[in-house]
Structures are given as structure tokens and as C-alpha cells.
Amino acid sequence: MPIPKISGMQEEVKKPSKAEVFRARLTSTIILWAIVTGVFVSQNAWAFFGLVSFLTVAGALEFRGLFSKFPGNGCRTVGLLVGLVVALSTGAFLVIGYQGHDNYFGELAGLTTVAIFCFFVRFKHGIEGRQSVDAVGDGLLAFVYVPILFGCFVYRLIFLPGGGGGGEVPGAWLLLLMIAAAKFTDMGAYITGSLIGKNKMAPHLSPAKTWEGFFGALGFAQLAAWGVWALSGDVLSWIPPLHVGILALLIGLIAVAGDLAESILKRSLEVKDSGSLMPGIGGILDLIDSLCFAAPVTYFYLLRTGLIS
Numbered sequence: 690m691p692i693p694k695i696s697g698m699q700e701e702v703k704k705p706s707k708a709e710v711f712r713a714r715l716t717s718t719i720i721l722w723a724i725v726t727g728v729f730v731s732q733n734a735w736a737f738f739g740l741v742s743f744l745t746v747a748g749a750l751e752f753r754g755l756f757s758k759f760p761g762n763g764c765r766t767v768g769l770l771v772g773l774v775v776a777l778s779t780g781a782f783l784v785i786g787y788q789g790h791d792n793y794f795g796e797l798a799g800l801t802t803v804a805i806f807c808f809f810v811r812f813k814h815g816i817e818g819r820q821s822v823d824a825v826g827d828g829l830l831a832f833v834y835v836p837i838l839f840g841c842f843v844y845r846l847i848f849l850p851g852g853g854g855g856g857e858v859p860g861a862w863l864l865l866l867m868i869a870a871a872k873f874t875d876m877g878a879y880i881t882g883s884l885i886g887k888n889k890m891a892p893h894l895s896p897a898k899t900w901e902g903f904f905g906a907l908g909f910a911q912l913a914a915w916g917v918w919a920l921s922g923d924v925l926s927w928i929p930p931l932h933v934g935i936l937a938l939l940i941g942l943i944a945v946a947g948d949l950a951e952s953i954l955k956r957s958l959e960v961k962d963s964g965s966l967m968p969g970i971g972g973i974l975d976l977i978d979s980l981c982f983a984a985p986v987t988y989f990y991l992l993r994t995g996l997i998s
Contacts (some may be wrong), residue, residue, distance in 0.1 A: 712910050714879070715968040721976070729865060734784045734857035737847050745776050745840035747973040751963040752835055755954060755974075761824030764807040767990045768828035771806075772836030773924035775799040780844040784857075791992075796837055803832045842984035849988075851997055853924040862924045863987075866917040870937050871983040874906040874944040881905025894952045902947060910941030928996060936990060940983045947982035951975065 728736045747767050756765055764899045775795040808830035811821050817918070845860075846867060852860030882902025890898040914937035918925050928936070951974060955961065964972020991997045 699741075708734060711883075718876075721967070725868070729861055731863065732854075732856050734848070734856055737858055737861070738780050738784050738844075741840065741847070742777055742780060744973055744977055745836060745843075747830070747966075748771060748835040748839060748977050749773055751955075751974040752831060755958050755960050755963060759958070760820055761827050763810040764824040764828030765831045767806050767810060768803045768833075769836070771799045771803050772832040773840075775832075776836035776844070778839030779841050783844050783848040786858045790824030790849055799832060799837075800829070803828055827921065834981060835974070835977070838981040838985055842988050843980070845988055848986060849997060851927070853921070853927055859886045861912050862917065862921045866914055866921075866925065866936075867983055867987045868915035868980065869917050870910045870940040871944040871947075871979045873909040875948065875979060876881060877909025877912075878902040878906035878945065881910075891949060891952075894949050894956065898949075906945055907938065907941040910944070911937045912938065913937070928991075932994060932996065936987065939986055939990060943982040943986045944979035947979040950982070951978035 697965040716853055724740070727738050727814075749772065753762075753765050753769050756762070779788075779795050783790065802824070810828075811824055814821065843864065846864045847860045849860035849863060849886055852863045854861050854863075878898065879902065882897065882899045882905065886899030886901045888900045889896065890900050890903055911934065918928065918933050953961070955963065962971035963974035966972050967976065
């Protein structure tokens with residue numbers, strides 16, 4: 690005789706095993722790297738622009754979706770729309786060679802526009818405690834987090850004059866070095882942490898992260914950066930070996946910080962994944978979180994050390 694279900698009780702949801710998660714993550718990673726490799730091999734400026742633009746738009750929309758249950762949507766919409774206009778126009782201008790990589794007019798004009806218009810949006814709501822100020826802050830974060838930190842700075846690395854490569858995408862190998870170091874950081878943390886991780890790194894932010902995984906991440910970042918640097922032949926020879934090691938270390942550290950930053954967002958907003966597009970990884974934002982920090986750090990390190998001008 691079947692046992693009747695008690696009203697209000699929920700069936701236990703079976704969690705996937707570590708092996709299942711690893712297989713899903715590996716499959717998604719292989720597909721993603723296949724797409725990136727195809728675009729890289731094409732050496733077509735508009736192919737690079739299209740891929741980065743898709744990730745920028747999708748990531749920004751996912752960011753806005755994280756706040757769906759919270760007030761202040763008007764300000765976030767303003768920040769997102771202005772940010773995407775600035776990012777996509779920056780990329781398009783760099784493709785056609787209309788502006789230099791060090792022209793920050795779009796970002797400054799966009800930031801000013803978002804700050805002013807977010808306050809305009811709040812005029813009709815009156816004063817609602819901290820919610821009024823928080824909404825403006827959310828709008829500014831929506832403007833900066835994905836469109837600027839990821840979109841604008843990835844475009845700058847791709848079309849960086851003196852990036853070593855020729856043709857339409859002189860910074861293709863530089864971009865590959867940055868992406869490989871950042872994503873191998875994620876991979877190294879996951880593999881090392883899964884195998885030998887015992888000491889929790891930041892359990893209040895991400896319970897699965899361990900210090901063993903952290904140091905494994907830094908090692909994998911070095912492996913990836915030196916590997917790309919060696920494979921590039923003379924293309925990246927303008928980056929001295931010392932700077933390759935320092936840059937790999939910085940990318941490894943900041944990639945971990947970028948991953949934890951998204952954990953702060955998701956835990957604060959009570960969201961597990963930013964999306965479900967990629968099994969084992971999550972959404973686009975889960976994919977590019979480390980790159981949002983790694984791209985500007987790579988760019989400004991090269992600029993500050995005089996390796997680019």
C-alpha cells in the first residue's frame with residue numbers, strides 16, 4: 690500500500706555527485722574553448738567583437754536579473770543600458786580604428802550620465818530610507834561591473850597597438866594569455882581543492898574554496914601564462930620573462946578576487962547561479978566573473994610598467 694504524501698512536505702532533491710559536476714563542467718569548458726579557439730584562429734576583428742559583445746550583453750542582463758526581487762530596477766536599467774552603449778561603441782570604434790585604446794571619454798561621459806539620471810529616476814519615489822541611495826549605487830554598479838570592467842577592457846586588449854600581433858587583432862595573443870591565466874586559475878582551484886583541499890579559505894562567501902585550492906590556482910595561472918607566452922613565438926616577446934611571472938601572479942590573485950566578488954553578489958541576493966546556460970558552470974556571469982577583474986588589471990599593469998603606451 691503506497692504511503693500518502695503529507696501536505697506541505699517537499700520531495701528531497703538529489704544533488705549531483707562531484708563526478709557528475711566535474712563531467713558537466715569539463716564538457717562546458719571544452720565547448721567554450723572550442724568557440725574561443727575558432728574565433729582566435731579566424732583573426733577576424735568582427736568575430737572577436739561579436740563574441741565579446743555577446744558575453745558583455747548576456748553578462749549584463751544576468752547581472753540585472755540577480756536583482757529581480759529587489760526594488761530600484763529603474764536605476765539598474767539606466768546603468769545597464771548606458772553601460773552597454775558605451776561598451777559596444779568602444780569596441781566598434783576600436784575595430785574601425787576610430788579612437789585610441791587610451792581614450793576614456795565614453796566611460797567618463799557614461800558614468801556622469803548614469804549618476805545624474807539615476808537621481809532623476811529616484812525623484813518620483815521620494816525618500817525611502819537607504820533604498821533611495823542604494824538604488825543609485827546599484828545603477829552605477831550595473832554600469833561598471835560587466836560593460837566597463839569586462840567589455841571595454843577586453844576590447845582594449847584585443848585591439849591594443851603594439852600587442853605583438855599583426856592584422857586586424859594585434860592583441861589576440863595577449864588576450865589569450867589573460868584568459869588562459871584567469872581560467873586556469875579557476876580550474877586549478879577546483880582541481881586542487883577537490884583533490885587535497887581541507888582548510889576553508891572564505892566559508893562565509895564560498896564554502897567550497899580552500900587554501901590548498903588557492904595556491905593550486907596560482908600555480909595553474911603561472912603554467913597557463915608561461916605556456917601561452919612560449920607558444921606565441923615572437924608575438925609576445927615584448928613582454929620580458931620577469932613581467933610574465935608578475936602578470937601571471939597578479940592575474941591569479943585578481944581572478945580569485947573576481948570569483949569571490951561574484952560570490953558576495955549571489956549570497957547577498959540569495960541566488961545560487963547567475964544563470965543555467967552552461968551545465969557545471971552556471972551562467973555567463975559565472976564564466977566571466979574572474980575576467981571582469983583580470984582584464985583591467987592586465988591592461989593597467991602593462992600601461993603602468995611602460996610595456997604599452
